[in-house]
Each structure stands twice: as structure tokens, then as C-alpha cells.
Amino acid sequence: MSLNDTTRGNRLHIGLFGRRNAGKSSLINALTGQHVATVSEVPGTTTDPVYKAMELHGVGPVMFIDTAGFDDEGLLGRLRVEKTEQAARETDIALLLFSGLDMAEELKWLAFFHRQKTPVILLVSRTDELADGGCALAEAVAKAAGSAPLLLNAADRQGVEKLRQELIRSLPEDFEQPSITGDLCAAGDLVVLVMPQDIQAPKGRLILPQVQTLRELLDKGCQALCCTTDRLADTLAKLTEPPKLIITDSQAFRKVYPLKPSQTLLTSFSVLFAAFKGDIACFLQGAERLLKLQSDSRILIAEACTHKPLQEDIGRVKLPRLLRSQLGADLAIDIVSGKDFPLDVTGYDMVIHCGACMFNRKYVLNRVQQCQEQQVPMTNYGLAIAALLGILDKVSLPNGH
Structure with missing residues (x-):
């Protein structure tokens, strides 16, 4: 692409x-x-x-x-x-x-x-x-x-x-796609994008949320500076002033947060897509309720992609490992991918969705509506990881959320 x-x-x-x-x-x-x-x-x-x-x-x-x-x-x-x-x-x-x-x-x-x-x-x-x-x-x-x-x-x-x-x-009134970065940055702002190049981003490629976010920053007139997680400290040291915003991969929150200058905003691609593709207010409530789950709770993880499971896959490996380390080793976790989303989710205590870059917003909001009607809390990867790491209140959300 x-x-x-x-x-x-x-x-x-x-x-x-x-x-x-x-x-x-x-x-x-x-x-x-x-x-x-x-x-x-x-x-x-x-x-x-x-x-x-x-x-x-x-x-x-x-x-x-x-x-x-x-x-x-x-x-x-x-x-x-x-x-x-x-x-x-x-x-x-x-x-x-x-x-x-x-x-x-x-x-x-x-x-x-x-x-x-x-x-x-x-x-x-x-x-x-x-x-x-x-x-x-x-x-x-x-x-x-x-x-x-x-x-x-x-x-x-x-x-x-x-x-x-x-x-x-007949165009839906709300069809105009919201901005990915919203009010977190504006023309002239320096934005650092921390983009791990791991097994989920094969050599020579960037993952879709990175591409779309970078393009929007250029369209906004921002100064976009990209680096990998291991080069962030060196990148920040070379700047004459702190960046307005750091956007990171959610799984790098643990490494990026301690390096963030105090006046710099921090968010992740997944958190941005929670608003861009879904209902961030609903996802935020879900993230807050996530920490109240018990070790015998049951969680559904939903991925939009249908790729072959990878070593250290975020949805199938890293997120389940973090959930069990924080909420209990006996936590029951089911994983679905693509459009294999159950019509009945009442057997779950929580649904955690990926950033859904492969879906249109209508489809994601349909899943949100389904969970709300069935009274099952829903959040997304970025907000869930921030909550589990104890930095949910330190992560900046777009458009005043």
C-alpha cells in the first residue's frame, strides 16, 4: 500500500x-x-x-x-x-x-x-x-x-x-472520518513516532496504523520524526526541545513511558485507533473495568487480521501473558480473528479488540453496539495495556476524552 x-x-x-x-x-x-x-x-x-x-x-x-x-x-x-x-x-x-x-x-x-x-x-x-x-x-x-x-x-x-x-x-452524517490524532497535535508541532520493527512488521514494511498516522501528520503540517524503541533515548537527547507528542506501539509503553519528557504527551497507535475506528468513551470505561476482573473471569480477544499466528504475537501471546500476570494465571482467554466474532458474547466478562485498522468504522461500531446491548464491557489493545501497566491516566486521548 x-x-x-x-x-x-x-x-x-x-x-x-x-x-x-x-x-x-x-x-x-x-x-x-x-x-x-x-x-x-x-x-x-x-x-x-x-x-x-x-x-x-x-x-x-x-x-x-x-x-x-x-x-x-x-x-x-x-x-x-x-x-x-x-x-x-x-x-x-x-x-x-x-x-x-x-x-x-x-x-x-x-x-x-x-x-x-x-x-x-x-x-x-x-x-x-x-x-x-x-x-x-x-x-x-x-x-x-x-x-x-x-x-x-x-x-x-x-x-x-x-x-x-x-x-x-444518503451519506451518513457521521461518515466523515475523524482525525486519527485529533487535537493532540497541530501544524508545526514535533511528533516522535516510536515504531518497533519486529516480526509483526516484516523487513521493508510498516504496519498500516503507522502508515496512516504518518500520512496524517504530514498532511497536518507536523514535523514527524520516526525511531525504533531502542533508539528513543538517543533521539530525544539530540532534540533541542521536547516533542509535543510521542506516539508509540502499545506493547512498548513499558519502555517508552519512563523516557518521556514531563511536558510531552504520550499515546499509542492503538489508542488513537480506538477513537478513529470505534467508540473511545466506551473503550475507556471498559479499560477501567478490566482491572476489576477476577482470576476466574473469561475474556474474548478479537483481532481484525487473519494472519498466521506469529512468535510473540501481540494478540495471541503478549496480551494474554500480560493479562494473566496482572489478573491471575487461571484467566480464561478465547481469541477470534477476522470476522469470526460471536453473535452472543454474554459468556464473557470482557471483550478486548485490536485497533481494527483493517475494518471500516461502521463494522467496529456494530460490534460495540452488540457488546453494549449484551452488557459486556469492551476495550481495545492500547487502552487495556495502559490500564494493566498502571499508566492509563498518563496516556493522552484525542479530542478531549
């Missing part, structure tokens, strides 16, 4: 949902102007969701998601529908296609999106195949759903421009 790329997690996710052969794949091809999704008269052609990154005029960088029909059948069909449900949880704007007068399933999905506070655009597609151009179906949809759908014919792009305009009008 280059510094100029918009990552998948920072794109507006637009999901297409409907029955098999409702015209989802044809529509996504019409919207993108490319042959992105396979179109076939055979029901169930789309299996796993298809993701396509694009620039959409008037909207910006987007991620289209073409999903399997939610009326799919059989064991494999049920698995496909589960993938569709998963895609729905990361969708910022949903395009819901109606294809017949039996619309019970569509209305269930409409109710789901309303509960998730996801903007929904109702559509009647493939109007060229309907005797009256889809007018009767559109009238029935409007009566059942309480909102008139757009009429589309992807084959000749009829209605596609109206849909693009509706997408612009």
Missing part, C-alpha cells in the same frame, strides 16, 4: 442486497462501469460477497459489496446468507432490491438496517422485464415499506444517475 492509497477500511461501504436474480450483480456492474460481478440467469451465481474498490463521482472512494441472495437455500445457501448478514454489518449505505410482490424477506432486511441506523435506498431493478416498467411493483413497495423505490434498468443504465445522486444525499 502506498501513502496515497485509500485503504478498504476507510472507504464508504455500499452493499447491494436482494433475492437471487434480483439484479444486484447487473446493478453493481452498471454503477462501476466495469464487469465486476458475474451476471447469470442461474440463481445463486454470487456466493461469497464480492468487494470492489472504486471512486464514485460526488461521493469519493467507496467499496461496493455484491452479496448472495438472501433467499438462498440448503446448507450452502445458509452459509452464503450468513456471509450476506456479515456484509450487512459493515455496510454504510444499503441498496435493497425488490423483485416481486412477496416482499416479506425484503421488509425483514429493511427493519434490520433501520435497527443498525444504516441508510437504505429502495430499488426496483430489471424494469425492462416487467410489463408496466415496474410501476405496479414500485407502488406496492411504497405502500409496504413507507417509501417509494427508485426504478432501474441496469442493462441500459436507466436510473443509474438518479441512484448516484441518491447515494450522495
Whole structure:
């Protein structure tokens, strides 16, 4: 990834949902102007969701998601529908296609999106195949759903421009990504980034949060100075004045904190991403409750990445070791990765999430909402590590938190 790329997690996710052969794949091809999704008269052609990154005029960088029909059948069909449900949880704007007068399933999905506070655009597609151009179906949809759908014919792009305009009008009010560093630094400030180059950052590469944070600092007009943990003392000694801010990898808090000048703010990439990707107020409360857990408590650690477990892996090795050393050796810890997040977390006393640089904010906030509804505290790696090391009140949080 280059510094100029918009990552998948920072794109507006637009999901297409409907029955098999409702015209989802044809529509996504019409919207993108490319042959992105396979179109076939055979029901169930789309299996796993298809993701396509694009620039959409008037909207910006987007991620289209073409999903399997939610009326799919059989064991494999049920698995496909589960993938569709998963895609729905990361969708910022949903395009819901109606294809017949039996619309019970569509209305269930409409109710789901309303509960998730996801903007929904109702559509009647493939109007060229309907005797009256889809007018009767559109009238029935409007009566059942309480909102008139757009009429589309992807084959000749009829209605596609109206849909693009509706997408612009439907942009979530809070979609504008928050700043990563927030109010912790401003133009002209010197910021030191402590970036361990270990097994999790292979030679020749920086991990995504480091890249994104560095790019934002340059855009802000800050002076960004990078070093590894073992060179921090020497780096600080060479400066004529203390930096405004030090951003470190959370697992280096123990080494970095004693070296921090008294007037310099300290935070970590993971702490910054707690606000950038999730709900930092919720995560802060979770970190404070973490220290009250008992040795027989049960914790779920959730990683966004699905990489092969590494030696001294932060989520699978270092964090569990720190948790057990502080809270008790008998602590029960389960670990999930990628999108394998249980729908029922009530069996846990705490959920600790990674920085989620690979997920979009909508998906992380969906997990936050789930934990809140099930009354399970949630925090993230950086805040959890700071709490366990006893420096949570010494770590600076963005935007006044």
C-alpha cells in the first residue's frame, strides 16, 4: 500500500442486497462501469460477497459489496446468507432490491438496517422485464415499506444517475472520518513516532496504523520524526526541545513511558485507533473495568487480521501473558480473528479488540453496539495495556476524552 492509497477500511461501504436474480450483480456492474460481478440467469451465481474498490463521482472512494441472495437455500445457501448478514454489518449505505410482490424477506432486511441506523435506498431493478416498467411493483413497495423505490434498468443504465445522486444525499452524517490524532497535535508541532520493527512488521514494511498516522501528520503540517524503541533515548537527547507528542506501539509503553519528557504527551497507535475506528468513551470505561476482573473471569480477544499466528504475537501471546500476570494465571482467554466474532458474547466478562485498522468504522461500531446491548464491557489493545501497566491516566486521548 502506498501513502496515497485509500485503504478498504476507510472507504464508504455500499452493499447491494436482494433475492437471487434480483439484479444486484447487473446493478453493481452498471454503477462501476466495469464487469465486476458475474451476471447469470442461474440463481445463486454470487456466493461469497464480492468487494470492489472504486471512486464514485460526488461521493469519493467507496467499496461496493455484491452479496448472495438472501433467499438462498440448503446448507450452502445458509452459509452464503450468513456471509450476506456479515456484509450487512459493515455496510454504510444499503441498496435493497425488490423483485416481486412477496416482499416479506425484503421488509425483514429493511427493519434490520433501520435497527443498525444504516441508510437504505429502495430499488426496483430489471424494469425492462416487467410489463408496466415496474410501476405496479414500485407502488406496492411504497405502500409496504413507507417509501417509494427508485426504478432501474441496469442493462441500459436507466436510473443509474438518479441512484448516484441518491447515494450522495444518503451519506451518513457521521461518515466523515475523524482525525486519527485529533487535537493532540497541530501544524508545526514535533511528533516522535516510536515504531518497533519486529516480526509483526516484516523487513521493508510498516504496519498500516503507522502508515496512516504518518500520512496524517504530514498532511497536518507536523514535523514527524520516526525511531525504533531502542533508539528513543538517543533521539530525544539530540532534540533541542521536547516533542509535543510521542506516539508509540502499545506493547512498548513499558519502555517508552519512563523516557518521556514531563511536558510531552504520550499515546499509542492503538489508542488513537480506538477513537478513529470505534467508540473511545466506551473503550475507556471498559479499560477501567478490566482491572476489576477476577482470576476466574473469561475474556474474548478479537483481532481484525487473519494472519498466521506469529512468535510473540501481540494478540495471541503478549496480551494474554500480560493479562494473566496482572489478573491471575487461571484467566480464561478465547481469541477470534477476522470476522469470526460471536453473535452472543454474554459468556464473557470482557471483550478486548485490536485497533481494527483493517475494518471500516461502521463494522467496529456494530460490534460495540452488540457488546453494549449484551452488557459486556469492551476495550481495545492500547487502552487495556495502559490500564494493566498502571499508566492509563498518563496516556493522552484525542479530542478531549
